[in-house]
Amino acid sequence: MTDTTVVSTKSPGNLHQLAIYLTRDKLALCAAIFLFILIVCVLFGPLLVGDMAGKLGLRQRNLAPFSLDQGFIYILGADTLGRPILARLIVGAQTTLAIAAAAVCCSMFVGGALGLIAGYSERWYSHVILRLADVIMSFPSLLLALIVLYTLGPSMTNLVIVLAITRMPVFIRTARAEVLELRERMFVSAALSMGASSRRILFRHIAPLVLPTLVTIAAIDFATVILAESSLSFLGLGIQPPNFTWGAMVANGRGYLSTAWWIAFWPGLAILLTTLSLNILASWARTVADPSQRWRLQSLRKAPR
Amino acid sequence: MFAYIGRRAYHSVISVIGLLTLVFFLTRLTGDPSALYLPLDSSLEARQAFAKLNGLDQPIYLQFLQYLSNLLSLDFGQSLRQNRSALEVALEAFPATLQLALIAMTLSTGLAIFIGAMAAARPGSLFDRVAGVVSLAGASTPDFWIAIVGILVFSVGLGLFPTSGTGTALHWIMPIAVLMLRPFGLLVQVVRGTMISALASPYIKTAHAKGMKRRKIIFGHALRNSLLPVITVAGDLMTGLVNGAVVVETIFGWPGIGKLMIDSIIQRDFAVVQSTILVTAIAIFVVNIAIDLLYVALDPRIRY
Numbered sequence: 001m002t003d004t005t006v007v008s009t010k011s012p013g014n015l016h017q018l019a020i021y022l023t024r025d026k027l028a029l030c031a032a033i034f035l036f037i038l039i040v041c042v043l044f045g046p047l048l049v050g051d052m053a054g055k056l057g058l059r060q061r062n063l064a065p066f067s068l069d070q071g072f073i074y075i076l077g078a079d080t081l082g083r084p085i086l087a088r089l090i091v092g093a094q095t096t097l098a099i100a101a102a103a104v105c106c107s108m109f110v111g112g113a114l115g116l117i118a119g120y121s122e123r124w125y126s127h128v129i130l131r132l133a134d135v136i137m138s139f140p141s142l143l144l145a146l147i148v149l150y151t152l153g154p155s156m157t158n159l160v161i162v163l164a165i166t167r168m169p170v171f172i173r174t175a176r177a178e179v180l181e182l183r184e185r186m187f188v189s190a191a192l193s194m195g196a197s198s199r200r201i202l203f204r205h206i207a208p209l210v211l212p213t214l215v216t217i218a219a220i221d222f223a224t225v226i227l228a229e230s231s232l233s234f235l236g237l238g239i240q241p242p243n244f245t246w247g248a249m250v251a252n253g254r255g256y257l258s259t260a261w262w263i264a265f266w267p268g269l270a271i272l273l274t275t276l277s278l279n280i281l282a283s284w285a286r287t288v289a290d291p292s293q294r295w296r297l298q299s300l301r302k303a304p305r
Numbered sequence: 306m307f308a309y310i311g312r313r314a315y316h317s318v319i320s321v322i323g324l325l326t327l328v329f330f331l332t333r334l335t336g337d338p339s340a341l342y343l344p345l346d347s348s349l350e351a352r353q354a355f356a357k358l359n360g361l362d363q364p365i366y367l368q369f370l371q372y373l374s375n376l377l378s379l380d381f382g383q384s385l386r387q388n389r390s391a392l393e394v395a396l397e398a399f400p401a402t403l404q405l406a407l408i409a410m411t412l413s414t415g416l417a418i419f420i421g422a423m424a425a426a427r428p429g430s431l432f433d434r435v436a437g438v439v440s441l442a443g444a445s446t447p448d449f450w451i452a453i454v455g456i457l458v459f460s461v462g463l464g465l466f467p468t469s470g471t472g473t474a475l476h477w478i479m480p481i482a483v484l485m486l487r488p489f490g491l492l493v494q495v496v497r498g499t500m501i502s503a504l505a506s507p508y509i510k511t512a513h514a515k516g517m518k519r520r521k522i523i524f525g526h527a528l529r530n531s532l533l534p535v536i537t538v539a540g541d542l543m544t545g546l547v548n549g550a551v552v553v554e555t556i557f558g559w560p561g562i563g564k565l566m567i568d569s570i571i572q573r574d575f576a577v578v579q580s581t582i583l584v585t586a587i588a589i590f591v592v593n594i595a596i597d598l599l600y601v602a603l604d605p606r607i608r609y
Contacts, residue, residue, distance in 0.1 A: 027438065135320045135327075138589060139582070140547035143566055147578070150570050151331045227447055231552055234449045235567065250450055257453065258461050265457075268450030275445035283441065283494075 021288050028284035031277035038274060042097055045090035049073060052087035054242070065262045077262040079252065085266050088249060092267065096245040099156065100225045103163035107225075108218045111168035115175025116210065120183055120202050130176070133169040141166035142231060149237040159238055163225055170221065171214055178210045220282045223275040230271050246271045310594060317590045321583065328582055329372060332575045333365055372579075381583070382576030386569070391576035395562065395584045401471070402554070402561035403588070406546050409481050413489035414539050418528065421496025426523050428501055436493060443490025448549050452483045452556045469558035480557045484549050488542045495538045499531035506530075533604055540596040544589055 022029050052073055065077035065085075076085040118129040136144070145162045152158045182188065183206065191201050230247025232238035239245050244252075246267040253264030288294060363371070375382065381392040417440075424436040459479065460468040466475050503509070504527050512522045551563030558564075562581050569577040 131319065131323070134316070135323045138317070138320050138544070139324055139586060140544055142548035142551050143582070143585070146567065146570060147328060147331055151334045223445060230447050231449060231548070235552070235555065247447070250453065254453060257457050261457050264453050268447055268454070271447045271450065272445060276442055279441045279445050
């Protein structure tokens, strides 16, 4: 999901060249493959194992992992109600990624729009927007999210809203900085002289040029949002049963650490692998996009070291 | 420079007032504390008396004005839960978090500077690659999970460290290690990036040419010039560290400001929530000012 956005925004060249760069960096290749498998699981997994994720089984209660006696779906063990962890991981992945994607998209569009306005206009509301970004930035996001979620009640919509708000300052500031530079360009003066309204200039002429930067930031932010969401769910103010995310699964398993470590271990590992893959791909994309670094991927075999 | 600090303080005060207003009204939306603090079968009169005693019977905007005017005389209200000054409760929990955060930040910054500089000295080497993966992993690890795994391995499995609480030096190791992970991971990458570009500058070539020792070039010349962005990021991470502290304090039962905050939100102890926010915001402001001053000390070109 995210790797494709990074690829399409970071590269002027063709996809084939990118594939070659990807194979040159083994770590990035592994990350891409992992994310690809994850996306396939998220898209098709719930259709196959969705029923299993909620299926109680007294016999399989706290079943230890790595045993195939009960079938492959129990390979990672079962939780305290005998539900197979593998199936729950797949269903949980869908919720986790959906929330993160929704939050990042909201944050990007709302924050981007606010940033465009703040950069283009000198009116009082521009200052209000910037102040708002300062207030959000100057305070630990998790604490703010906890208060808001406790007040509004934890639900999926509220979770998305809170996560989107806490990530917004980055988009506001980036969009504003870009607009400040872009609005001095010739094409803006040309549009102005032809009588275009401010709104038209901002959203038709300037916004398309700001968007690629924002998409790149969104891709990098995705991992951060996944981590933030799982922290909130872990603290019990995120998603509520019967829905669950990976973070909530870790919280469920916390009470059974000494007897059944696997309940809390696997979902956390899933979070780690996902965010790590996203970060590895982001750093690979930075190397590809940076002309002074790209040679590392171009001439790996001929390199002196 | 004092004018600069004054201007910063002025902006921060506006931010903090905005934050306090937001929190004041948000916490009031969560419901009536008398439902939590009085017995279920208590009479209507008792509830009204409780509300009157704590000023909850007034319209909300009057409560807010009252709160602001009390704030000016440094009265932060009473904690409903502990029946004493809310500021006292917040300040009591503050040192535990401050110590935790400062130690974690100092250690992770120091370590990250050293490892990042070593990695940048030979880009593409084995050390650089390992450092790269380790730092990315550190930045991507969910802190609550690594804390749980730490408890599982070191406390339950090996019996090395206590699972929670404070007291001996052993109690400090796991919370600090968990808290260090994320800033360490992010800082190593920043240090490496800035160091690589610093090492490519002409004055490094000059230093090489006049036969200086490699170690002295890296740590004496290049590092000093690449510290500025590192300090900026470290300052930003300080705010984020409070996030980590909330999680770590909850898991390890650390009596700090994060745990106090969660407990107070859940128990509708409004005054304590507001004063913890105020204390945290002031601490963050002080850190930011300290970083600005550090800038001046490190870079003679910068004047405020």
